[in-house]
Amino acid sequence: xxxxxxxxxxxxxxxxxxxxxxxxxxxxxxxxxxxxxxxxxxxxxxxxxxxxxxxxxxxxxxxxxxxxxxxxxxxxxxx
Numbered sequence: 001x002x003x004x005x006x007x008x009x010x011x012x013x014x015x016x017x018x019x020x021x022x023x024x025x026x027x028x029x030x031x032x033x034x035x036x037x038x039x040x041x042x043x044x045x046x047x048x049x050x051x052x053x054x055x056x057x058x059x060x061x062x063x064x065x066x067x068x069x070x071x072x073x074x075x076x077x078x079x
Contacts, residue, residue: 001026
């Protein structure tokens with residue numbers, strides 16, 4: 001459901017930032033389900049972490065696509 005909502009939001013040309021709020025609620029529910037599955041032992045903790053990370057990356061990609069989020073430039077590391 002979360003991925004479908006994110007895809008719909010990304011395809012919408014005149015999307016507003018307020019339209020992300022229901023998607024964030026869906027993501028919170030998905031995180032809760034994933035955490036419960038990890039606690040019970042249905043999912044391995046790394047699998048749960050990977051799934052939560054994928055959701056967060058997809059949300060960030062939508063925000064970047066619409067210009068609601070601008071990633072900070074990577075700092076040069078001193079070696």
